[in-house]
Amino acid sequence: MFGLELSMIWAVLIAVAVFLYVALDGFDLGVGILFPFAKDSRERDHMQAAIAPVWDGNETWLVLGGGGLFAAFPKAYAALMPALYAPIILMLLALIFRGVAFEFRHHGRGRGKTFWTAAFAGGSLVAAIAQGFVLGAFIQGVNIVDGQFAGGAMDWLTPFSILVAASMVAGYALLGGCWLVFKTEGELYERARKWVARLAVLTALAMGAVSIATLGVDPRVTARWGFTMTSIDWGSFIKLAPLPIAAVAICFALWRRWKGAPHILPYLLAVGLFLIGYLGLAVSLWPYIVPFAMTPADAAAADNALELMLWGAIPMLPIILAYTAYVYWIFRAKVDDDAAYH
Amino acid sequence: MEWDALLLSRLQFAFTIGFHIIFPAFTIGLASFLAVCEGLWLFTKKPLFKNLYLFWVKIFAISFGMGVVSGVVMSYQFGTNWSVFSALVGSVIGPLLAYEVLTAFFLEASFLGIMLFGWKRVGPGLHFFSTCMVAIGTLMSAFWILAANSWMQTPQGWAWAEDGTMIATSFMEVIFNPSLPSRFAHMTLAAYLTTAMVIAAVSAFALLKNKALPESRTALRMAVLMMAIVAPLQVVVGHESGVVAHEYQPAKVAAMEGWWTTQAQQPTILFAWPDEAAERNHLEIGIPGLGSWVVAGSADAEVEGLDAFAPEDRPPVWITFWAFRIMVAMGLAMVALGIWGAGAWALKRIDTARWYHRALVVAGPSGFIAVLAGWIAAEVGRQPYVVYGVVRTADAVSPVSAASVATSLMFFIVVYAIVFSAGALYILRLMAKGPDSHEEPPQDTNEPPGTPMGAGVQEAT
Numbered sequence A: 001m002f003g004l005e006l007s008m009i010w011a012v013l014i015a016v017a018v019f020l021y022v023a024l025d026g027f028d029l030g031v032g033i034l035f036p037f038a039k040d041s042r043e044r045d046h047m048q049a050a051i052a053p054v055w056d057g058n059e060t061w062l063v064l065g066g067g068g069l070f071a072a073f074p075k076a077y078a079a080l081m082p083a084l085y086a087p088i089i090l091m092l093l094a095l096i097f098r099g100v101a102f103e104f105r106h107h108g109r110g111r112g113k114t115f116w117t118a119a120f121a122g123g124s125l126v127a128a129i130a131q132g133f134v135l136g137a138f139i140q141g142v143n144i145v146d147g148q149f150a151g152g153a154m155d156w157l158t159p160f161s162i163l164v165a166a167s168m169v170a171g172y173a174l175l176g177g178c179w180l181v182f183k184t185e186g187e188l189y190e191r192a193r194k195w196v197a198r199l200a201v202l203t204a205l206a207m208g209a210v211s212i213a214t215l216g217v218d219p220r221v222t223a224r225w226g227f228t229m230t231s232i233d234w235g236s237f238i239k240l241a242p243l244p245i246a247a248v249a250i251c252f253a254l255w256r257r258w259k260g261a262p263h264i265l266p267y268l269l270a271v272g273l274f275l276i277g278y279l280g281l282a283v284s285l286w287p288y289i290v291p292f293a294m295t296p297a298d299a300a301a302a303d304n305a306l307e308l309m310l311w312g313a314i315p316m317l318p319i320i321l322a323y324t325a326y327v328y329w330i331f332r333a334k335v336d337d338d339a340a341y342h
Numbered sequence B: 001m002e003w004d005a006l007l008l009s010r011l012q013f014a015f016t017i018g019f020h021i022i023f024p025a026f027t028i029g030l031a032s033f034l035a036v037c038e039g040l041w042l043f044t045k046k047p048l049f050k051n052l053y054l055f056w057v058k059i060f061a062i063s064f065g066m067g068v069v070s071g072v073v074m075s076y077q078f079g080t081n082w083s084v085f086s087a088l089v090g091s092v093i094g095p096l097l098a099y100e101v102l103t104a105f106f107l108e109a110s111f112l113g114i115m116l117f118g119w120k121r122v123g124p125g126l127h128f129f130s131t132c133m134v135a136i137g138t139l140m141s142a143f144w145i146l147a148a149n150s151w152m153q154t155p156q157g158w159a160w161a162e163d164g165t166m167i168a169t170s171f172m173e174v175i176f177n178p179s180l181p182s183r184f185a186h187m188t189l190a191a192y193l194t195t196a197m198v199i200a201a202v203s204a205f206a207l208l209k210n211k212a213l214p215e216s217r218t219a220l221r222m223a224v225l226m227m228a229i230v231a232p233l234q235v236v237v238g239h240e241s242g243v244v245a246h247e248y249q250p251a252k253v254a255a256m257e258g259w260w261t262t263q264a265q266q267p268t269i270l271f272a273w274p275d276e277a278a279e280r281n282h283l284e285i286g287i288p289g290l291g292s293w294v295v296a297g298s299a300d301a302e303v304e305g306l307d308a309f310a311p312e313d314r315p316p317v318w319i320t321f322w323a324f325r326i327m328v329a330m331g332l333a334m335v336a337l338g339i340w341g342a343g344a345w346a347l348k349r350i351d352t353a354r355w356y357h358r359a360l361v362v363a364g365p366s367g368f369i370a371v372l373a374g375w376i377a378a379e380v381g382r383q384p385y386v387v388y389g390v391v392r393t394a395d396a397v398s399p400v401s402a403a404s405v406a407t408s409l410m411f412f413i414v415v416y417a418i419v420f421s422a423g424a425l426y427i428l429r430l431m432a433k434g435p436d437s438h439e440e441p442p443q444d445t446n447e448p449p450g451t452p453m454g455a456g457v458q459e460a461t
Helices: A006-033 A041-049 A055-072 A074-083 A085-107 A111-140 A159-183 A186-215 A219-224 A234-240 A242-256 A265-285 A303-330 B005-044 B047-081 B083-117 B124-153 B171-175 B180-208 B214-248 B250-257 B290-296 B317-346 B354-362 B366-380 B402-433 B452-460
Strands: B158-160 B166-168 B268-275 B280-287 B385-387
Touching: A006 A055, A006 A111, A006 A159, A006 A265, A006 A303, A041 A111, A041 A186, A055 A074, A055 A085, A055 A303, A055 B047, A055 B083, A074 A085, A074 B047, A074 B083, A085 A111, A085 B047, A085 B402, A111 A159, A111 A265, A159 A186, A159 A265, A186 A219, A186 A242, A186 A265, A219 A265, A234 A242, A242 A265, A303 B083, A303 B166, B005 B047, B005 B124, B005 B180, B005 B366, B005 B402, B047 B083, B047 B214, B047 B402, B083 B124, B083 B166, B083 B171, B083 B385, B124 B171, B124 B180, B124 B385, B166 B171, B180 B214, B180 B317, B180 B354, B180 B366, B180 B402, B214 B250, B214 B290, B214 B317, B250 B290, B250 B317, B268 B290, B268 B317, B280 B290, B317 B354, B317 B366
Parallel strands: none
Antiparallel strands: B158 B166, B268 B280
């Protein structure tokens, strides 16, 4: 169709869905991670109010990511999910806790409220850690024999995946802090600005560490960036150098906290930072959908399935994006300090 | 029976999907009820419909949230625990699930935001539109998931591909497979009935407490109307579903009915204790010939019993038999309550019929029980196959260790127990309070209806 491989179109669509998930649910998970640092219960109410109308839609991109992988690349889904069994289950359980906590926190009394406040913060944190493990284990590659997972139950747990998990927490917290800068005012806004400055430094260090560690994952990745054991191929590196340079520039900008900038700017910059990291990964792992084992063409569903889904996705994705944007527009105002408390 | 990854994965899937189905079964009907209430409010301007909306939307918010988070689990569990199945059938039912996400999940999730938090941010027309979108989303979601599940019950329109996986030869045949129409209708009506039973119970409870508000009286009538029409209709649709199952999955029907021998004059068994080792029933009480008449149209028709299938091709009989009976019993109870309610209504005694109100309170959970029992009968009855007649469940499981699955199952049980207890507590607390005559919408804020802030406003007015 359109002279393109269907499997490649779907690989790009799913990559976009996963990125939208990270950029959107990332900020609401990040707000949960920052929950313990709020001053009091009122401030936490504001933090939750800043994400309550949109978190469900955000999380739906995760369902599209998982469901889309199943539908478009069943062999990749079948190979990856058993390999990532423990972190995926951990993520699901954490998402359950934090998801119900939105409503339960408001209905709980006394200790109930305290419990669901902790569940929201803890669930958000553990979901971020689990997603970091998933990403780390994905990057380092899984042991596939005849299309099925053939490794051990704890293969996903390595120093590398721990590093990625820690970075995920820092990155999501940064997105959450930036969202709070956008959505809150007064004391909480000032506090969020400070969080963003600190988290920008933390995220920069974490991304740097993960980038360097990723170079060591597989010689093919190292070579892609122009490095070998003994020398640097400047020609390859220069072409990709804008990515790390832009990342450093964004972290610097977030750390500097310009006065007078639009309040949405930090969030957009943070999304830009994630996009850079994402593109960096795409460059490193290309053309694998299961790193070093399967390409999109290897893992794709039958052409008629991909085609049928494309006919659904072509009209539906723009419609989904349009009404999602509309919902965000309706709730564009800052969380109102006066209105929220009577 | 060995506690291997297969058995544990089956238990985990049964547990997580059984937990999940409770919430959609309720929210499909409740979303439609809310849309009707809001529409009636806009149309008649009677405040009681607004009060009903604002009361039930709080319960909807809690239930829907629990449905969402337990549903995300399902979209990953195909891969974590049933990866061989996923790789085999991805090209056939994958697109159905993708369409569910594209046409239903985003619609529900996005407009839910406006429904719960946009009361004062958008006009009444747009708010009503959002409620309708959520209601339509729940029904579309049910359609796609029933299409996928029905294909697993009555597969058609597929072929083996060269690489040993299944591909669709016609997606029209895959989607509109033989059991889809009756099963989709059966599930949708079940969801509506489940909601009607809950609304009836809550309204009856309020009337019993002499909180005889116009809200509770009206809601009770709406629920009784639904019960009186839909419960008998459900019997007809359920029968049709059974006839289709008999045609395509005779072993399932034999297990549901407790028929061990192929014969004419199959009975309808009212009570029995199926014994799988002895291949017979103990303590059987039945009506001879009725069974043959129900599934084949004539008492003299010879109908297959379990002896027509090799033991390794039979579903577990005891569970299927009893789950089916519990479902039917609940259904008949709903029919009776519908008739009773219609009679009381006709005699203008519906607001004062104390015994009827008590019966409705007791029957509050009957819809949930029927839905769970019905799904157990349908899914256990499909065994030993995951795709009926084609792929065995034993050949579909992931290459994961029993220890991994045992651990995850334990965590699911603990987490779901906590979440379910808390959710049930908060919902029952709201239900016990019942609707008020001056349910206030939340202030212009991001707070959901039913938050402490919303409650504070209520007390202040």
